[in-house]
Amino acid sequence: MGSLLYSSSQSADIYPVSELFLRHRLQVVEELWESVLRQECGQNMVELLRQLRDLCSPEGQATNDQASSAVKLIEQLNINEAIRAARAFALYFQLINIIEQEYEQRQQLSRYEADTEEIEPETPSNVNYSSNQREDDAPVSKGLAADLLRKSFLEKAQVKPKGTFAALFPYLFKLNVPPQQIQRLIAHLDVRLVFTAHPTEIVRHTIRDKQRQVVQLLQKLDALENHSGTTPGAYPWEAADVREQLLEEIRLWWRTDELHQFKPTVLDEVDYALHYFQEVLFDGIPQLYKRFKHTLSNTFPWLEPPSKNFCSFGSWVGSDRDGNPSVTPEITWQTACYQRKMVLGRYIQSVKNLIELLSVSMHWSDVLPDLLESLELDQSQLSEVYDALALRYRQEPYRLKLAYVLKRLENTSDRNLALYNRETPKNQDSPLYRSGGDFLAELRMIQRNLTENRFKLSRIRKSYLSGRNFWF
Structure with missing residues (x-):
């Protein structure tokens, strides 16, 4: 062809x-x-x-x-x-x-x-270029x-653009910029990304998802070709199968309406604006921090990286007061609840991933007293979780602790849904997180236990667990 x-x-x-x-x-x-x-x-x-x-x-x-x-x-x-x-x-x-x-x-x-x-x-x-080929001679x-x-x-x-941290810090070093000045700038670094509604942002999530699927299939095709050592035009059956999937995806794209068949509401605009936060930025910002920290340490290992919340977010969508009659106090309330719902959903999925990951057993590791004390408190507050999972996780303290964390997040999400609907939350006495700080404190306790016991695997069980048989 x-x-x-x-x-x-x-x-x-x-x-x-x-x-x-x-x-x-x-x-x-x-x-x-x-x-x-x-x-x-x-x-x-x-x-x-x-x-x-x-x-x-x-x-x-x-x-x-x-x-x-x-x-x-x-x-x-x-x-x-x-x-x-x-x-x-x-x-x-x-x-x-x-x-x-x-x-x-x-x-x-x-x-x-x-x-x-x-x-x-x-x-x-x-x-x-090949040895006998100059750039100017490349066929058009x-x-x-x-x-x-x-x-x-x-x-x-x-x-080469100086647009990466890996280029920036060596460049500052060569310019003899005082490290104290760099440290002051890093300490005061405060980046805020603000989402706003755009009248031309009318692309459906369905189309975005198909675009993302095409990208993933092309990347898969690259991997197959690189792995098999094929040249363009010579495909093994796996690559041919990916090409067929690409063909079907493009055909479905062709048969899909590009635009909505209805006028978007303000809450639809909220959903469109935060789509990138959910799909890209939630995972991308931690990667940005890691890259910043790593490249800084390569050139200035004695400097401290920025705080992990050096990049934050805001949004005008659903709360601006620029004369749009559709943006009412009720819409702003629902927008705030929607944003909370999105973040809680990502946290719930992340905690589920941690439960799958942290299969550390008491047979091969120990935990610090603070984690054991928190498990006792959790048992008294969330007895239904203990009854359902204590036997399964009897030797896996991190999984049991995260199960309690997960239940509190789910309770918080249920309360948020009731608030969104202007209903009285059910089971108002159910343990939940009243602030992000409470949730973060429990995660940090788990992190501290994992870090400490990486090198201290034998000194806690006999000294602290003697007579304590509350869950295992």
Whole structure:
């Protein structure tokens, strides 16, 4: 099948490795896109879209004559054909955008790894061209997407951006910036990300999920190809299966409405705005902190990293008072409850993951007195958890403790739901967390026990557990 991106007769070894990856990924996505359109709209639509694309120059511009020819082609379409053509191009460029972002992430990772080793300007000579191939001699693809992305990324490659911690701290060291000044800045570091409603943010969660699924399948395809050592165009059955999954995902995307068929409410806007917090930032911010701490210690090991809450969040959505009559005190109340619900849901899932992870047994480890005392208190307050799980976790104190933590979080979530609905919470005497500090204190106690007993595995049982047989 012919491709809009490059001819199969072009030799792979004349391209740098990174550009070869870009071209290959673009070819894969375009072939799948064409296949879906051929099945859904017929070959005539595919040919029409090719003609429209070919009327543009590699820079994405069209001359007056080309524009006139494009207008004539479009005028020949009936309304249904025009809608299909517009949707097809919209889908095409969304897929290309996914490839662009994935490629840029790979380039950023490469630059980050290079920054970790040493700081030096990156020029085109650093790129791995073949020995007899210069950058200026690299053949130009006939594909619009490949040309535009190639130009964009080669321009970015001229100078390495100083946008990573791994580059920043060695740079400050070379400038002889006083460490005391750096420490003061770190100690006062306070980053606040504020979410706001945007009138153009109308993309459905369904479409975002499909975009994310396409990314995951492309990454899986990369892993399979790298593992099997295949070259572009030669796929084992596992990679072929992933291609088939990509085809089905793109077909489902094509058959899915891009926009909601109803007017979003304020609470819908709240949900859209916090989608990125739930899917990305909740896990991404701890990774950012770890990267900050690690790269700081590589250059200034005597400096203290920032506090773990150096990055916080706020939101205008559902609480702004800019004249929107739909934003009422009741909506703001529900927004706050919704935000609490989202955070509690993530904490509940994280605690469940910890219960699966922390299978530490009393046969092979000990715990500090404070954890044992807290288990006694938990037993008296949450007897139903003790009755259900004490036998199962009789030698696994961390799992039992986390089961109590989980129940308190669930009680807190139930109370929040009642508050959201303006109802009186049931079982108001049920143990729950009145603040994040109470929850954090229990997590820190578990952390302290794990840390202390990494090196002290034998001195507590006989001295403290003698006669204490309350749960095991």
